Amino acid sequence: MAQKYCPREIERKWQDRWAAEHLYEVRDDDSRPKFYALTMFPYTSGDLHIGHWYAMAPSDVYARFKRMQGYNTLHPMGFDAFGLPAENAAISHGIHPYQWTMRNIENMRRQLKRIGAIYDWSREGGTCLPDYYKWTQWFFLKLYQAGLAYRAKAPVNWCSECQTVLANEQVIEDGLCERCDTPVTKKELEQWFFRITKYAEELLRYSRVDWPEHIKIMQTNWIGKSKGAEVSFWLEHEGVDQKEVRVFTTRPDTILGVTFFILAPEHPLVCQLTVPARKAEVDEYVAWCRRQTEYERVALGREKTGVFLGSYVVNPLSGERVPIWIADYVLPSYGTGAIMGVPAHDGRDLEFARKFNLPVRVVIAPVDWSGPELTEAYAGSGTMVNSGEFNGLPSEQGSEAICALLEEKGWGKRAVTYHLRDWLVSRQRYWGAPIPIIHCDKCGMVPVPEEDLPVLLPADAEFRPTGESPLKYCQSFVNSACPRCGGSARRETDTMDTFVCSSWYFLRYTSPGTKDAPFDAAKMRSWLPVDLYSGGAEHAVMHLLYARFFTKALRDMGLVDFDEPFSRLVNQGTIIYHSDKMSKSRGNVVAPDEYVAELGADAVRGYLMFIGPWELGGEWNDRGIVGVSRWLNRVWSLITTDYAGRAVDPEADKELLHLLHKTIKKVTIDLENFRFNTMLASLMEFTNYLSRVRERGVVADPLWHETIRCLLLLIAPAAPHLAEELWTTRGHPYSIHNQLWPEYDEEMASEEEITLAIQVNGKLRDKVLVPASISETEAKDLALGRDRVKAYIDGKKLNRVIYVPKRVVNIVVAPL
RNA sequence: GCCGAAGUGGCGGAACGGCAGACGCGCUACGUUCAGGGCGUAGUGUCCUUAAGGACGUGAGGGUUCAAAUCCCUCCUUCGGCACCA
Structure with missing residues (x-):
């Protein structure tokens, strides 16, 4: 008897080897067709929770599937790293937002690596790094030059006690300030806007994208x-x-x-x-x-x-x-x-x-x-x-x-x-990309020259609990020289909405090290647009609309040559916990770490696929996670136990071959349609069937081994560690993740015999096993002749007989 | 309130105009050279029935159809978003 399945050991072993041998690093000069599979990058909240895994594990399965189908697949990962929580941490824990964020990134990167995904870490990006936000600022200047960024008065949430602008999130129930319970009012302030309304009409057109209908409807209604x-x-x-x-x-x-x-x-x-x-x-x-x-x-x-x-x-x-x-x-x-x-x-x-x-x-x-x-x-x-x-x-x-x-x-x-309004992009905060504008008394608003970018966030800003932007009081930052007249001038102290940073990150992954431009034009052209974008349904409107706007604006400046950033979109549903979206800010997160430690990443990946249709999400519970774990164990023992065809029967060979092709077909089609739950169910069914075959030893040895080889390939995207381990122990060359996806034969996958349901007046009264090739007349005659059926139709008037090929015969009768 | 999505066994779900409950969890029984929350086999929607079989059954109510979980209308409940959380 072979050794026990021990996910902890084999997962660590393979993750280390994949990393050491750069198995998932993507080359730009590959002759195979490209596939760009992008999962929305996470906000650096600190810990990866089950909701993150729900977004990332199935999308990795899909990317792995595309990779095995022969595509040069880019599946990058990075971090959405600017935002309010970092600043709150700075105020309440005295830790600088940069430190807080980098510590979180380190932790999340470590957790992400446990998923066993094909992320190419050599392309990792983070929006709070000067190398990145330099280009966010550069885009701001481009939009400003194109007349797409402008300043105007707009109302903001204002706390008169704190003398500060509040985010909607900082306004608690009954419209009070979260810090001091003062009623929040609206105050008109000079704000920066992006002219997204210029693109309202084009944003209503979806002819170049394959997106879910309900997302298009939501965006259409939002644009209004x-x-x-x-x-x-x-x-x-x-x-x-x-x-x-x-x-x-x-x-x-x-x-x-x-x-x-x-x-x-x-x-x-x-x-x-x-x-x-x-x-x-x-x-x-x-x-x-x-x-x-x-x-x-x-x-x-x-x-x-x-x-x-x-x-x-x-x-x-x-x-x-x-x-x-x-x-x-x-x-x-x-x-x-x-x-x-x-x-x-x-x-x-x-x-x-x-x-x-x-x-x-x-x-x-x-x-x-x-x-x-x-x-x-x-x-x-x-x-x-x-x-x-x-x-x-x-x-x-x-x-x-x-x-x-x-x-x-x-x-x-x-x-x-x-209804669409221009996008208000300025924030009176520290932890964001500074808006690269200088205010000069003589020259007015002057853009920071490109060669002076990035406008760096000052390291010596103070974080006081007043809520006022620390940049405003940071003299080293504010005091500046006018780029035009050289006179003394003040820097703009507003920073940009984090949605600006996330409106172009998918471009940076194509050439992350580029120094003289936001991206390498040739590489961008070879990878973009994104073939599959997946992420939470909560981004149905804002982020996705902003990214579309950004792309169209860049196109009109001649910077990109496509109209839509994301050709195909899939929104996974939301993971709910205690009747609320699972998120750090709502304080209802469940960590995957313990499950991973106990049952392995493959089991957690599998369970997240198995709990239901990906686009539905749902309330988190871990009842049933052992079901997937047990299945992996069954696969393990099925394959590590020696097989001997002791009672070989040609009929059994034929049946196995049919079920093998049927399973390959089902798994392939389900993956293509993101139906991970039914894909896994069919793999489980096939595994159970193979267990019975092995017990009886009824198929020939070569067929058995070929079947196991195919089974491992089918399992590889879902349970990459287990598949790799079994693949190599069976003597196949490393790595299973460089193999091609198995093909199926349509004829072998189709049924020879089918069960015909026989109804009388729409109620099921009998079933009969018939050849799949049965004709309509034969089927109807057969149905009318069945004893069970006769009891219901004798002495009645036969109105009509309906035949649905390969499914049903419905006999409609009425009292005489 | 507005926009979007979803309601199916004890639970997660399958079927998406054609046999409701695949697959898995849980539970029950039996078996096991079974330490264990292990493994295997069988059963498991509700009600009537010794059984064969029958009736009912997909949030509620109505409609279309030979046939509805699936399509249409009204309502209820839950979740996501509503422009400074990301």
Whole structure:
């Protein structure tokens, strides 16, 4: 009897040898077709948890599968290393963010190596290293030069006690500051933006990508394209220079139903349009709004609030004066920050009108409408009424007619609006890539010259618990010379959103050592775009949209030659623990280390594949992990026990060959479709079958050995250590991971006999084993002749007989 | 609230218009030169039945179809995202 399966020993042995012999290092000058399989890099939170393994183990299995299929496969790994938690650690534990992050990287790299993946560590990258963020800054300058980076005022979370900007995460329940429980308000600050909205239209197109439908839908809804019109309402307000205020509407056909007008509380005209008598109330309301989060504000079920400014606008179409209100459900960031109130045809407007006793005027009549007031807002199409010259027109035509009139008179125009807002990239923090801009009193904003990059983060910054950016008080950093006039100047102290760093990391892996450019152009061209990108569903919108935007911007600068960064995308589901996404910041992580120590990395990899469909994720539990471990043990003993064909039977050979090809086919197709759970189930079934064959010794020795060889190749991506060990002990040349994937013969994989189900009126009444080649007539006759069936159809009227090839005969009968 | 996804045995799940419960966990029984949480064999949705067999059964309710876990509508629950966590 051979020795026992001891994963600890063999996993360490092979990981060491693979590393020592650079088995997984990828060459750029390989003649085989390339495959770029990328898994989203982890944030350097400190420890790798089960959620990370869930993302990484199955994607490694897929990359290994592609490698065995003969592709030169690049499967790199790195670290998303800038961000808020490092700074929090600096404040609470007195450790510098750099130290904290590098220590975490070291630990995570060690843990990652235990997965047994084919990561090419010679290409590892980290976004917080000057060699990397130099190029993040370089891209910022490129975007700035291209007019895609600009500065503008924007509201931020502000704690008046700490005198600091807060991340959304630092605002705790009820809108309080996590540090001092002071109510958080909004404050307007100069911020940096990337003009992602310039690409809104192109970002809606997915013809060049193979992405899951639901991800495309989420992005499409996030971009939120609406067609309609911009309309000017006239202002006749003493002391106000502006003579009009614009709204965006998707329903120009309802302009004659306007009975009030609402500005966002943050709208620049609010102050000027408020009459003195109402100023106090308006100010109080605006202050209250600044404490609301955006999605509190737009929540549909919420009771409507608002304040009348005391002034009016004139509807250009009717000449009618309507009152101007402010209300929190009108957002400054969408459209023009102003809406026309049409209570008859918008649910929110109707609620508002009812709350404040404003008139409701029906202008679009639903079918069968006879004139009474509507009980709820009618947002559909219909016939125009109460609309003067437009009466009687279907609303779609009316919309066109009104747009034409608006354009003719110069009162408005057809317009398209997007929900997508420009990307706010500046952060008032230390631990990010500094924005490479210098502020000079004489020259204004001056970009840092390329040759002066990187703008290094100062090592001597102080981390005080005020929450204010340490860069602001770091004189050695702030004080600088203007690159243009040489005079004294101040450095920009904002750093970049970490999503900027992660918008181009996939380019750097192709040529990580490149000194004079973010990447080597030829190597980038040979590897990109990424063939398969996998990662958490939580990145469905933001990260993926930002990376797409970045790619398109780079393309327009001539830096890359493709339109989409990720040709194919797969989102694995989220691992939940205690009813919450497993993550360090939520404090509900489960470490894989103990499982790995006890059962081995192969068992943990296998279990994560086996627990269910990869794209679903689910609540973590370890019941059942022993099932995979036992299977690996069964494989071990199946293969390490000598085989002897004592009772060789040609029929058994035939059956084995059929099941072998059927299994190769199933495993291949399941892998191609990321169905790791059913792939493993079919390998288990085949293993169980082989155990019975071995007991009986019914197949010839050469066939047995060939079958075992194929089985090991099929197992190799899932359990790379076990497969390597058994492969070499059976005398095959090192390494199994350089072998080609087994092929299957379609004919051998197909069934010769099938079980036909026989139903009467849709209920299963009998089953019969028949040759797969059975004809429709034969099948129907056979079914009608079965004794079991006769009992249900005798004395009844035969209505029809339905035959589904190779599956079912359904006999439909009715009482006579 | 809005956008997206998911609800199937005691548990993870399979089937994705055609035999509901593959594979595995757990449990039960038996066996084992079995120290063990080891290995092997058999059984295991619920109810009725000695059995053969039958009835019911995929979150709830309705619909389409010869046939629905699967398609459509309404609702409920859970999870992810909602623009400064990453």
